[in-house]
Amino acid sequence: MKNMLNKSTSVLLILFFIMIFFPLSIYSQAQKKDPFLAAALSWFVPGAGQFYVDKPLKGSIYWLVDNALFWGTILNIADIKIETDVGFSVSLRIKRNPSSGRIIATVGLGVAYIAFHLFNVFDAVSDVNSYNQKIFLQELKKEGLSLDMRPQNYGIKYLVRF
Secondary structure, three states: OHHHHHHHHHHHHHHHHHHHHOOOHHHHHOOOOOHHHHHHHHHHOOOHHHHHOOOHHHHHHHHHHHHHHHHHHHHHHEEEEEEOOOOOEEEEEEOOOOOHHHHHHHHHHHHHHHHHHHHHHHHHHHHHHHHHHHHHHHHHHHOOEEEEOOHHHOOOEEEEOO
């Protein structure tokens, strides 16, 4: 544990010195993405945060699963009546005397929906952070710097080319 703490402290110190001694004005001009915006997008429209980070397949899957869980929860416990005599009307009522199995299934679907929805939001933030880190490392490489933190190197390799 202490060794892991020392490694993480070393990584933070190296990154701090890189940011101070080698200011990268290009990084601030790059197309960084905002994690808060990604979270807000995914909160209101499931999968939209993944679209924001250019991951449309992942965003589509999140949208489909999130909506399937939401509507599965609603339709498991509710009766929907659609009338189209004159105009259009929809009524939604809770089923009369639902069985205990149906209630348990509805609660389970509801909990799964909430958990998946929150996972979607946190995953969008994680995707944005990975995207921004990739941009940062690309800009380091453009500046002639190299920062390699792969486990097979047993530490951090920091390289400056002149």
